[in-house]
Amino acid sequence: MRPCGRFRRAVLAARGRHARENRRIPRIGAVARALQPSCPNTEDQKGSRGAMHTTQLVYLSQGLAAYQSMEAISNNLANMSTAGFKREMPQFHEYVDQLKPGKHGAQSLSFVEPSGSWRDMRPGPIEMTHAPFDLAINGQGFFAIQTANGMRYTRNGHFTLDASGRITTAEGDPLQGSGGDISVSATDGDVHIAADGMVSGQNGQIGQVQLVDFPDDSALVKEGSGLYSTTQASQTPDNASLEQGAIEGSNVQPVAEITKMIEVMRSYQAVASMSETHSALMRTSMDKLTNATQS
Amino acid sequence: MRALSIAATGMSAQQTNVEVIANNLANMNTTGYKSQIAEFEDLLYQNVESPGAQSSDTGSLLPNGIQLGAGVRTAAIARVTTQGALQSTSNPYDLAIQGSGYFRVTMPDGSNSFTRSGNFALSAEGQIVTQDGYVVAPGIAVPSNATGIQVNAQGQVLAQIPGQAALQTLGQLELDRFPNEAGLNAVGSNLFLQTAASGAPQAGVPGSTGYGTIQEGYLEASNVDPVAAITSLITAQRAYEMNSKVVTAADGMMQQTAAMAQG
Secondary structure, three states: OHHHHHHHHHHHHHHHHHHHHHHOOOHHOOOOOOOOOOOOOOOOOOOOOOOOHHHHHHHHHHHHHHHHHHHHHHHHHHHOOOOOOEEEEEEEEEEEEEEEEEEEEEOOOOOOEEEEEEOOOOOOEEEOOOOOOEEEEOOOEEEEEOOOOOEEEOOOOEEEEEOOOOOEEOOOOEEEEOOEEEEEEHHHOOOEOOOOOEEEEEOOEEEOOEEOOOOOOHHOOEEEOEEEEEOOOOOOOOOOOEEEEEEEEEOOOOOHHHHHHHHHHHHHHHHHHHHHHHHHHHHHHHHHHHHHHHO | EEEEEEOOOOOOHHHHHHHHHHHHHOOOOOOOOOEEEEEEEEOOOOEEEEOEEEOOOOOOOOOEEEEEOEEEEEEEEEEEOOOOOEEEOOOEEEEEOOOEEEEEOOOOOOEEEEEEEEOOOOEEOEEEEEEOOOOOOOOOEOOOHHHHHEOOOOOEEEEEOOOOOOOOOEEEEEEOOOOOOOHOEEEEOOEEOOOOOOOOOEEOOOEEEEEEEEOEEEOOOOOOOOOHHHHHHHHHHHHHHHHHHHHHHHHHHHHHHHHHHHO
């Protein structure tokens, strides 16, 4: 057999298998690009297929998406006992890379691209603690907290008194009422906080807890410690009432998170094994090509 | 891989939670014990893409941004200062506070500590002392010939002296309140110390506005609710387990990644 014939057949066989492999890409699933393909699509002589390493980049985009999902899931699960915590999930979309049209019409590659994270603002379960300054918001809205960095907002209703009698968060930042800080004095006795936020003691009314709401909850920036910051103008929530001696738990549902985690793990396994198959394919074709040229 | 360290913060938080619950359960029968709750807060967020960042050249904005959390931390271990149940003991030196306030106890070095645990006794000198022998302020001595003592709701200590028709007043017990009693520092033996967070003690007569009354012959039981403690123990244990599953899953992904490099 003439060397050039064997070489030609090997090239054709390798190309055919790569083509089959590339056609599987769009089946990876709903997706988008996690990174801009760092190398441009080098096209083969027929100018129709993406290069071999483009395939790996598609796998990589899905792999990175899986890692990011895993981080979000682990953060949700780590915060399943954090009062007022709202779960988040990263969202992905398909990033389509148009290739040069081939024999069978338009061709494209799909990458996985993160498009933002979705915050689940549904309320968490209300848990009774019987602590006098634990407040749960039943309905929409946030507590306003005056911090050193400016006004912050939270759904974490665990409050306490500081040395001067102000109602503060666990960090010591004062809860804001309609007239600023709310200070309880020792002679007020047992403090009652009504559903409308009115704080009263034995000497009468002390202040009123002010709840605020925002046009777009999902655009609030998480700052850690359960606090959110925003530049949006606050408004009064429509249907909000306070529950004293209770706290709003985290809205993380462990079952959902674990299920999602398994899903992410499996999809990562699928991508990893596809990537392995692909590199095995490349290795075989390299071997065949070099054998063909040597003989 | 950040998922590993995030899950680790979750595991250590749940461990703290189990420790706090274990301490509550251990003190289920401790007089005057106040149950504690571990409070958690989410850690800092890393802005991968800030909300409102531009997502295209034409100026469309990312509505949500991408914020990756870094896990959880224990923000505080708060004390629930609700009233415990009053248990009858019929012992005249057992005093329970119904309402708010603390007994002031003079330590051997002269400093003050505070307690809700009113299981007092008499010392060799006839003074009313705690179970550890520390004098209950203001240091009331009971005459050796007294046949009985009585403490009324307002904290007045009265003694029956043979040969006297009227009860003899021995002294007045005072209660101390704090602006923030959850901020007291527990030092064991049911004693608390004043801190910068608790504020200065404000002494008052039992039964006056804001202060509790004294019930003689009763002890204040701990306010630990065993059923609630057991259910939160189960929750904490399961939460720990689930965080450890994240570690396993993240490890699995890293193994896959390493295997790819060998291929």
